[in-house]
Amino acid sequence: MGISIGLVGLGQFGSAFAPLFKAHPLVDRIALCDREADRIRRFADDPFYADKLALKDIYLSLDDICRADLDALVIITQPWLHAPQCIQAMQAGKHVYSAVPISCVPDGDEILEWCEKIIETCTHTGQHYMLGETTYYRPEAQFCRRQAAAGKFGDFVYAEGEYLHDVDAGCNLRQVSYQRSLGQAGQEWRQTAASKYRDQGILGGPMHYPTHSTSGPVCVMGAHAVEVTAYGWRNRTQDPHFAADAFSNEFAFFRMSNGATVRIAETREAAGILGGDSETFRIMGTLGTFSENRWFEARRPDLDHLDYANLPKPSSRSVDRAEMFEPFPPEVTAAFKRAVYRDLSEEEFQTRDFTPGGHGGSHPYLVHEFCSAVAERRTPAINAWEAARYMVMGVMAHKSALRDGETLACPDWGDAP
Numbered sequence: 001m002g003i004s005i006g007l008v009g010l011g012q013f014g015s016a017f018a019p020l021f022k023a024h025p026l027v028d029r030i031a032l033c034d035r036e037a038d039r040i041r042r043f044a045d046d047p048f049y050a051d052k053l054a055l056k057d058i059y060l061s062l063d064d065i066c067r068a069d070l071d072a073l074v075i076i077t078q079p080w081l082h083a084p085q086c087i088q089a090m091q092a093g094k095h096v097y098s099a100v101p102i103s104c105v106p107d108g109d110e111i112l113e114w115c116e117k118i119i120e121t122c123t124h125t126g127q128h129y130m131l132g133e134t135t136y137y138r139p140e141a142q143f144c145r146r147q148a149a150a151g152k153f154g155d156f157v158y159a160e161g162e163y164l165h166d167v168d169a170g171c172n173l174r175q176v177s178y179q180r181s182l183g184q185a186g187q188e189w190r191q192t193a194a195s196k197y198r199d200q201g202i203l204g205g206p207m208h209y210p211t212h213s214t215s216g217p218v219c220v221m222g223a224h225a226v227e228v229t230a231y232g233w234r235n236r237t238q239d240p241h242f243a244a245d246a247f248s249n250e251f252a253f254f255r256m257s258n259g260a261t262v263r264i265a266e267t268r269e270a271a272g273i274l275g276g277d278s279e280t281f282r283i284m285g286t287l288g289t290f291s292e293n294r295w296f297e298a299r300r301p302d303l304d305h306l307d308y309a310n311l312p313k314p315s316s317r318s319v320d321r322a323e324m325f326e327p328f329p330p331e332v333t334a335a336f337k338r339a340v341y342r343d344l345s346e347e348e349f350q351t352r353d354f355t356p357g358g359h360g361g362s363h364p365y366l367v368h369e370f371c372s373a374v375a376e377r378r379t380p381a382i383n384a385w386e387a388a389r390y391m392v393m394g395v396m397a398h399k400s401a402l403r404d405g406e407t408l409a410c411p412d413w414g415d416a417p
Contacts, residue, residue: 001028002025002026002027002028002029002375003026003027003028003029003071003072003371003374003375004027004028004029004030004031004069004070004071004072005021005027005029005030005031005070005071005072005073005074005371005374006030006031006032006033006057006059006065006068006070006072006073006074006094007021007030007031007032007033007073007074007076008033008034008062008065008073008074008075008076008077008085008089009033009034009075009076009077009078009099010032010033010034010036010039010040010042010043010076011034011039011076011179012179013076013099014034014074014076014077014099015039015042016358016363017074017076017363017366017367018043018049019048019339019340019342020336020339020363020364020367021074021367021371022048022049022052022053022339023335023336023338023339024332024335024336024367024368024371025331025332025335026371026372026374026375027052027371028052029052029053029054029057029070030049030052030053030057031053031057031058031059031065031068031070032044032053032057032058032059033058033059033060033061033062033064033065034060035060035061035183035184035185036183036184037060040058040060044058048339048342062085062088062089066088066089066092066094067092070094071094071095071374072094072095072096072097072370072374073089073094073095073096073097074096074097074370075089075096075097075098075099076099076132077099077185078180078185078186078189079099079100079101079103079104079209080103080104080105080189080192080193081185082098082099082101082102082103082104083098083102083103083114083117083118084114086098086118086121086129087117087118087121089127090118090121090122090125090127090129091121091125093125093127094127095127095128095129095130095373095374096127096128096129096130097130097132097366097370098129098130098131098132099132100131100132100133100134100209100211100212101131101208101209101210101211101390101391101394102114102115102118102131102387102388102391103115103391104204104208104209105197105204105208106193106197106198106202106203106204106208106244106245107197107202107204108204108208108395108396108398108399111208111391111395112391112392112395112411115384115387115388115391115392115413116388116413118384118387118388119384119385119388119413122383122384123417128373128374128378128379128380128383129380129383129384129387130369130370130373130380130381130382130383131211131382131383131384131386131387131390132366132370132382133211133212133215133382133387133390134212134358134359134360134362134363134366135211135212135213135215135216135219135279135281135359135360135362136215136216136219136362136366136381136382137361137362137365137366137369138216138359138360138361138362139321139324139325139360139361140216140280140281140290140293140324140360141215141216141219141220141281142324142325142326142365143290143319143323143324144216144220144283144290145219145220146326147288147290147295148220148221148222151287152285152287152288152297153283153285153286153287153288153289153290154285154286154287154288154298155258155259155285155286155287156221156223156256156258156259156260156283156284156285157260157261157284157285157286158260158261158262158263158283158284159216159217159220159221159260159261159262159263159281159282159283159284160217160262160263160264160265160281160282160283161213161214161215161216161217161262161263161264161265161280161281162213162264162265162266162267162274162278162279162280162281163206163210163212163213163265163266163267163278163279164265164267164270164272164273164274164278164279165267165268165278165279166267166268166269166270166271166272167239167241167242167248167268167269169278173241173268174241177241193244197244198243198244203244203245203246204244204245204246204398205232205245205246205247205248205250205266205398205401206245206247206248206249206250206266206267206268207230207247207250207252207264207266207394207395207397207398207401208394208395208398209266209394210264210266210390210391210393210394210397211387211390211391211394212279213264213265213266213279213281214264214389214390214393214394215382215390216280216281216283217256217262217281217283218386218389218390218393219382219386220281220283221256221258221260221283222258223256223257223258223260224256224257224389224392224410224412225254225255225256225257225262225389225392225393225396225410225412226254226255226256226257226409226410227254227255227407227408227409227410228252228253228254228255228393228396228397228400228407228408228410229252229253229400229405229406229407229408230250230251230252230253230396230397230398230400230401230405231250231251231252231400231401231404231405232246232247232249232250232251232398232401232402233247233248233249233250233251233269234246234247234248235247235248235269239269242268242269245268246398246401246402247398247401248267248268248269249265249266249267249268249269249270250265250266250267250397250398250401251263251264251265251266252264252265252393252397252400252401254393254397254410257412264393264394264397266394275291275292276292276293277292279359279360280292286298287300290319293318293319293320294316294317294318294319295316295317295319296314296315296316297314297315297316298314299312299313299314299315300312321361325356325361326365328364328368332364332368333354334354336354336356336364337349337352337353337354340354340357369381369382379416379417383416384416385413385414385415385416386416388412388413389412392410392411392412393410396408396409396410396411
């Protein structure tokens, strides 16, 4: 018998994940929930979902779907709603998958409180929490974790993570903000954001959504931040998009628990990108380094028998995506392929190969990890403790930037039990 999963939030991002969750072979029943009934209708009327979706499993409120006899909920709602909704779901006996970040509100102390509450809720309820952080399953991260597990980095020395997303880039953040302001949840948030934060002088910044940049170095090194020094850049044009933020760009240096140094950059008002990608990381070790899809190895001599005439030479090579990705079980690949190409004729379908897509190919891996964790009754890879480490780095960096670079300690709740 398979697992049952409810999908909460069927907007643009939730819609991208719905076919994958429905198609996963471990899932034999799905439920749908959204406050906007027209969003649900698009799925309920789609024959693709008919074999796993019953009319009784359609809900218009989180309260109602929390009362349903489901194993887990996938919460892809607005970022300020994630934490309280995940806690409600776990208290109702559901495992939860949350879109990123854990929480995104202007008050950093509140974000830290939500991190602690989620960890406490996992502990007290026995339910599992997974953060759907895409960088964790980007092919670069998959490759680097394998290299780290094999000891090929040696000791970690330095890493960089960055999310360089200008407000007017291809994925236009003005448009994203506008879309989030629509609907019931968006209207409620405008009032809350003004009265609870902006009118009280509490301003956020890009470091309050840090998971795309912080998760790469953390998940590869298996280390957490100990302290941080950070600086911010304030918008100088009175652009209303940045009115709720203290800074439009933020940059931070961290000392990590393994002794390495990490630089994190979150930019929203800076044209273009640095290097080959806008959402990436680079990691340097004493023996190996990963940067811009290249793997570098230092070949050390035998220090007890140095031969200065024949010292080993370092090597480097390009690493393509096919090598970076980890394979799915065959039945999962087949199911995901059917979901992705469900609108093609059978003849066209047979000519296609399944290529992981969504944020660098991460989406199907996130779905597979959560479904597998629920079915196997185990802690997911991106659990509450791991996710909190990504968020802490951003919160404390923003606090440091507000204090003009004061070095601050970073709290930590330890590893998942």
